Amino acid sequence: MKQQIVSLEGRSYPIIIGRGILGESKTLQPYIISDQILVVTNETIAPLYLAPLKKGLISDYHVDELVLPDGEKYKTMGTCLKIIDALLENQHRRNTTLIALGGGVIGDMTGFAAAMYQRGANFIQVPTTLLAQVDSSVGGKTGVNHPLGKNMLGAFHQPQCVLVDLDTLDTLPQREFVAGLAEVIKAGLLGDSDLFTYLEQNSQAILNKDPEVLAYIIERSCAIKADIVAQDERENGCRALLNLGHTFGHAIETGLGYKDWLHGEAVACGMVLAAKLSCKINALDEGALNRIEKLVTIFGLPREIPKELSVQELIQSMRLDKKNVGKGLRLITLENIGKAAITEDINENMIKQLLEGY
Amino acid sequence: MKQQIVSLEGRSYPIIIGRGILGESKTLQPYIISDQILVVTNETIAPLYLAPLKKGLISDYHVDELVLPDGEKYKTMGTCLKIIDALLENQHRRNTTLIALGGGVIGDMTGFAAAMYQRGANFIQVPTTLLAQVDSSVGGKTGVNHPLGKNMLGAFHQPQCVLVDLDTLDTLPQREFVAGLAEVIKAGLLGDSDLFTYLEQNSQAILNKDPEVLAYIIERSCAIKADIVAQDERENGCRALLNLGHTFGHAIETGLGYKDWLHGEAVACGMVLAAKLSCKINALDEGALNRIEKLVTIFGLPREIPKELSVQELIQSMRLDKKNVGKGLRLITLENIGKAAITEDINENMIKQLLEGY
Numbered sequence: 001m002k003q004q005i006v007s008l009e010g011r012s013y014p015i016i017i018g019r020g021i022l023g024e025s026k027t028l029q030p031y032i033i034s035d036q037i038l039v040v041t042n043e044t045i046a047p048l049y050l051a052p053l054k055k056g057l058i059s060d061y062h063v064d065e066l067v068l069p070d071g072e073k074y075k076t077m078g079t080c081l082k083i084i085d086a087l088l089e090n091q092h093r094r095n096t097t098l099i100a101l102g103g104g105v106i107g108d109m110t111g112f113a114a115a116m117y118q119r120g121a122n123f124i125q126v127p128t129t130l131l132a133q134v135d136s137s138v139g140g141k142t143g144v145n146h147p148l149g150k151n152m153l154g155a156f157h158q159p160q161c162v163l164v165d166l167d168t169l170d171t172l173p174q175r176e177f178v179a180g181l182a183e184v185i186k187a188g189l190l191g192d193s194d195l196f197t198y199l200e201q202n203s204q205a206i207l208n209k210d211p212e213v214l215a216y217i218i219e220r221s222c223a224i225k226a227d228i229v230a231q232d233e234r235e236n237g238c239r240a241l242l243n244l245g246h247t248f249g250h251a252i253e254t255g256l257g258y259k260d261w262l263h264g265e266a267v268a269c270g271m272v273l274a275a276k277l278s279c280k281i282n283a284l285d286e287g288a289l290n291r292i293e294k295l296v297t298i299f300g301l302p303r304e305i306p307k308e309l310s311v312q313e314l315i316q317s318m319r320l321d322k323k324n325v326g327k328g329l330r331l332i333t334l335e336n337i338g339k340a341a342i343t344e345d346i347n348e349n350m351i352k353q354l355l356e357g358y
Numbered sequence: 359m360k361q362q363i364v365s366l367e368g369r370s371y372p373i374i375i376g377r378g379i380l381g382e383s384k385t386l387q388p389y390i391i392s393d394q395i396l397v398v399t400n401e402t403i404a405p406l407y408l409a410p411l412k413k414g415l416i417s418d419y420h421v422d423e424l425v426l427p428d429g430e431k432y433k434t435m436g437t438c439l440k441i442i443d444a445l446l447e448n449q450h451r452r453n454t455t456l457i458a459l460g461g462g463v464i465g466d467m468t469g470f471a472a473a474m475y476q477r478g479a480n481f482i483q484v485p486t487t488l489l490a491q492v493d494s495s496v497g498g499k500t501g502v503n504h505p506l507g508k509n510m511l512g513a514f515h516q517p518q519c520v521l522v523d524l525d526t527l528d529t530l531p532q533r534e535f536v537a538g539l540a541e542v543i544k545a546g547l548l549g550d551s552d553l554f555t556y557l558e559q560n561s562q563a564i565l566n567k568d569p570e571v572l573a574y575i576i577e578r579s580c581a582i583k584a585d586i587v588a589q590d591e592r593e594n595g596c597r598a599l600l601n602l603g604h605t606f607g608h609a610i611e612t613g614l615g616y617k618d619w620l621h622g623e624a625v626a627c628g629m630v631l632a633a634k635l636s637c638k639i640n641a642l643d644e645g646a647l648n649r650i651e652k653l654v655t656i657f658g659l660p661r662e663i664p665k666e667l668s669v670q671e672l673i674q675s676m677r678l679d680k681k682n683v684g685k686g687l688r689l690i691t692l693e694n695i696g697k698a699a700i701t702e703d704i705n706e707n708m709i710k711q712l713l714e715g716y
Contacts, residue, residue, distance in 0.1 A: 088510060117510070148443075
């Protein structure tokens with residue numbers, strides 16, 4: 001069992017990584033302060049991991065459960081309010097603990113419900129997808145989508161701890177597993193060229209879910225993210241770097257109505273677009289772009305935007321991106337593999353040409 | 359023009375109190391960082407103060423407006439989401455400023471919408487009721503009601519500033535004005551016996567809205583609240599004292615379905631109940647209780663719970679109160695006029711006797 005600490009003033013917490021630790025009550029006990037727990041999960045995960053998780057808790061706590069439908073399209077305020085209803089119907093007090101058992105959608109919604117409930121309840125992340133383990137469960141961003149934009153409603157709300165049980169990846173469909181690799185690539189691109197090289201050199205072992213290799217890339221990805229979050233919890237500065245590929249990615253997801261593509265797939269395509277843009281503005285060399293495109297391709301992730309999306313719609317959606325503060329677009333670009341930058345006031349025509357280039 | 363600073367680490371802000379300052383653009387300018395503003399108000403306030411407020415801003419900013427229906431029954435997530443819709447439809451960026459122009463309901467909902475919008479936008483409070491001026495606009499508590507409990511959803515989100523224009527009290531209906539006095543009494547009971555005595559000695563001048571007297575009691579109430587909030591922003595300790603009368607009060611409001619009684623009326627009745635409970639547990643003497651009952655009566659505020667409410671329902675509702683952390687009830691009691699305390703694990707039977715005593 002390994003621990004990675006997210007260092008935040010007064011509210012630091014551990015990411016605990018191991019195998020078969022999900023049902024061990026002693027792992028979570030230090031992070032639960034009340035006698036009440038609400039486990040929130042979805043219909044896919046519940047039959048697999050709800051019973052073992054509850055078994056470890058039920059003798060010491062009053063445990064309620066809520067099983068939500070599965071999918072990004074349910075990441076809405078309406079679904080989130082079902083969590084609030086469950087808390088109130090079961091008379092949970094403000095010091096209750098919500099446990100998010102599932103992927104990024106469950107984690108984001110449960111965390112947001114915890115943030116809102118009586119102005120702030122406790123919560124624990126138990127991510128069961130690679131994407132959630134390396135990205136969404138770390139750093140305290142919570143929220144839901146709005147028909148006019150992804151994650152437009154939310155809160156910064158840090159969990160008490162994050163519990164990553166690598167065994168949960170055994171049941172993760174390969175397509176979702178691969179989508180999670182997009183965020184691992186992102187971690188390498190942002191802050192660790194060695195991790196990127198490791199991914200290139202171990203791509204087959206990764207796709208075969210080799211346990212040692214997985215443990216390493218998850219730990220490294222969490223460490224890179226934890227480091228950035230510790231520097232800038234509220235995204236006033238460098239935390240924006242974590243959005244590499246996400247402005248393009250979110251625009252694609254919004255255009256598709258959060259259907260057909262997984263988040264990681266959209267991010268992979270978004271990172272390729274960001275890399276191309278970086279070449280266009282002479283920040284990144286062609287060799288690095290080629291390595292990025294090659295790795296994305298080896299993992300079977302998409303590099304091209306869906307044909308049915310209009311460039312105009314994509315740009316309209318990018319204008320609404322949370323990172324924009326002035327009148328031009330603000331995007332994360334690459335200077336090298338392992339080094340990203342925030343670039344302000346990018347001309348919309350350049351983006352238009354880039355998107356039409358397909 | 360007077361200023362009272364709410365001192366919070368890194369996020370201090372002023373409460374600006376004056377006459378005719380609502381339309382002076384220079385007062386607000388230092389607190390607005392973007393070129394976008396959304397003014398949120400209600401149907402009662404809009405015809406009175408929306409035009410003057412906008413007039414002061416419109417030359418320097420892009421100003422959108424949203425006029426909501428008036429009343430506590432609209433303090434719901436559904437109404438709050440209309441604010442979010444307005445922001446997205448008008449493409450407001452994360453650094454936009456929401457201005458809450460109205461009473462506590464508008465302030466609480468607008469602040470909560472600002473807290474959620476893209477995980478945190480800026481907002482300014484322009485309270486137009488006495489209750490909002492002395493209580494709800496100060497301290498950063500925002501939120502909405504749920505059918506199962508008042509303010510069950512919300513966030514701690516501090517405004518950039520609070521602008522109190524005393525002229526707005528001229529148009530406030532007398533019943534609402536008097537309801538606001540409940541929170542002024544509370545401020546005296548909690549932290550300033552001199553303020554309480556001042557209220558006793560100047561009750562007629564207050565009821566006649568004497569400008570000098572009003573300016574004094576508003577400033578004192580804000581100062582007392584600001585001091586408590588500065589000590590304990592997130593209500594881990596002494597901030598709970600501000601809930602004096604509110605656990606009973608909220609139970610009454612929930613029982614009435616947020617109809618018939620105004621919030622301040624319920625709080626006044628709740629404070630009398632809290633004072634009686636304090637006598638029952640030998641914390642407060644009868645003389646102090648009599649003074650409290652007398653002042654509440656002079657101001658024409660209710661002292662007795664509505665006959666149609668069942669004691670069982672009231673207690674059930676109190677159990678859900680956010681202040682409860684253990685299994686017994688936790689209430690704010692009085693030790694003297696000017697000194698309150700948090701009392702844990704109060705026996706439900708004692709509350710039952712107290713409520714049945716009417």
